Amino acid sequence: MQAIIIGFMGSGKTTVGRELSESLNVNNHDLDEIIVNQIGESISSFFKTHSEAEFRKIERQQLQKAMNLEGILSTGGGTPMQNSQIFKATSIPVFLLDAVDETILKRLTKESGRPLVEKLGMDGILQLKAKRQPAYEAISDYIIHTDNKTPQAVSKEIINKLRSR
Numbered sequence: 001m002q003a004i005i006i007g008f009m010g011s012g013k014t015t016v017g018r019e020l021s022e023s024l025n026v027n028n029h030d031l032d033e034i035i036v037n038q039i040g041e042s043i044s045s046f047f048k049t050h051s052e053a054e055f056r057k058i059e060r061q062q063l064q065k066a067m068n069l070e071g072i073l074s075t076g077g078g079t080p081m082q083n084s085q086i087f088k089a090t091s092i093p094v095f096l097l098d099a100v101d102e103t104i105l106k107r108l109t110k111e112s113g114r115p116l117v118e119k120l121g122m123d124g125i126l127q128l129k130a131k132r133q134p135a136y137e138a139i140s141d142y143i144i145h146t147d148n149k150t151p152q153a154v155s156k157e158i159i160n161k162l163r164s165r
Ligand SMILES: Nc1ncnc2c1ncn2[C@@H]1O[C@H](COP(=O)(O)OP(=O)(O)O)[C@@H](O)[C@H]1O
Pocket: 007, 008, 009, 010, 011, 012, 013, 014, 015, 016, 107, 108, 110, 111, 146, 149, 150, 151, 154
């Protein structure tokens, strides 16, 4: 793996991961997509019939496998929470996509299908974001601010960091 992308829901992990892997001409892996293929249903439908703990167990297993793949890996917003050791132990650079609350709200309201958004509502989501922030920062090699930047600009910033390593 050349880079791992972490960050809160709506920070742009999936979008930037695609952009980045295209620019670098390497494989793109999206952990949520890998999980969807594994469980055979969408994450939101899985959450309706299973506990979050069951989801986290599958997420951890798939993360462990995905760490051995080549290319770019974008993760889910909750992936770092119980897996900090995996991120700390790797030599692969970890990029945190950061955004202020207002940006996250704008991006998330454009879309549906995130079970935690449905469950917690927007106030709850922003509380969760604040709660997770220290854990994200603790495992990041680089923090990339994404407010008012296109996914292409964010991707270019990551490429510059990778080239100056
Ligand atoms: N830099 C950006 N600027 C504007 N919109 C963005 C940016 N990055 C992502 N988006 C949009 O925000 C939404 C969430 O992006 P997504 O990549 O799915 O985030 P994540 O994978 O982190 O949950 C999508 O509608 C996407 O098009």
